[in-house]
């Protein structure tokens with residue numbers, strides 16, 4: 001699966017004296033196709049029990065579908081070869097009925113029953129059924145086009161962040177999801193099935209990551225122009241690392257972080273004038289029209305995955321966000337001079353708990 005095109009082609013060269021064009025082409029095609037099987041958003045690379053169940057169903061369905069396709073194709077080819085047989089109308093009807101009952105009723109009933117037998121226990125496993133010890137709850141709220149993530153059970157008080165989801169590995173987690181504006185869907189392909197985020201309703205799904213790893217997640221319900229650019233960084237970490245991560249994001253910690261550096265006073269003032277109505281920075285503002293920025297410096301990306309977080313990235317985002325993510329719900333900051341935007345960017349990058 002991880003073979004590169006060059007290696008595949010050179011293997012071809014070794015095994016055959018003449019370069020086999022068709023072989024090379026097939027290798028190229030296979031690499032292109034199989035590349036989709038790796039990656040942090042592939043259902044074919046499960047990292048938890050629910051996802052393993054899903055991929056099992058996927059393989060069974062693919063296998064069964066392939067058998068049916070081959071059978072139907074063979075039957076179809078057979079009709080060209082077959083010798084003319086003469087049947088009375090009664091016989092003709094009997095044969096036709098057999099095909100209808102066998103292929104049209106028995107076969108679908110048998111396959112759908114088998115599918116249900118597989119599918120129901122899988123879905124059951126993702127239901128938040130009562131457990132001896134109730135799992136940790138993480139709330140995920142879909143907005144156009146970003147993710148709000150809340151930890152209501154955090155010791156010391158609720159923790160809020162955006163566009164990143166840190167979870168403990170090796171234990172089941174109940175995700176309570178909803179939508180703030182339109183219907184979105186929460187989907188971490190390597191952990192399990194997707195679930196709709198419907199405004200006014202809380203849907204629940206239980207997922208577990210086997211071990212610490214980074215996963216991709218994606219909004220899986222079309223929600224407007226920037227739906228494709230609504231990605232979520234998911235990271236499963238050891239339990240104690242998770243607890244430390246939460247502790248560092250307690251309100252009092254974040255407030256000192258946001259306010260203690262005198263050098264950034266002008267940026268804070270600009271923030272209160274231009275940004276506070278939409279964004280929360282713990283200790284300063286409580287806007288909720290845009291992502292919480294209290295721990296922005298510690299993120300891996302900006303704009304729900306549209307650009308990597310690195311030095312200067314926030315300033316770049318502030319200046320170009322309508323080109324990077326056209327139509328996103330943050331107004332262009334044309335009315336704010338470049339120096340102020342740069343000071344805002346520099347300050348927000350220091351918000352690293």
Ligand code: HEC
Nearest residue numbers: 145146163274275278289290291302303304328329330344
């Ligand atoms: C009208 C509300 C609104 C105002 C005012 C506003 N923003 Fe935003 N901001 C948003 C929304 C909505 C997003 C999410 C855009 C997206 O990714 O689709 C956002 C995204 C961001 C992000 C990226 C956050 C992330 O998690 O990737 C930063 C940084 C940011 N805004 C900073 C600012 C600053 C600084 C100001 C003031 C100069 C400001 N915003 C003013 C609504 C607003």
Ligand SMILES: [Cu+2]
Nearest residue numbers: 219221223227
């Ligand atoms: Cu969407």
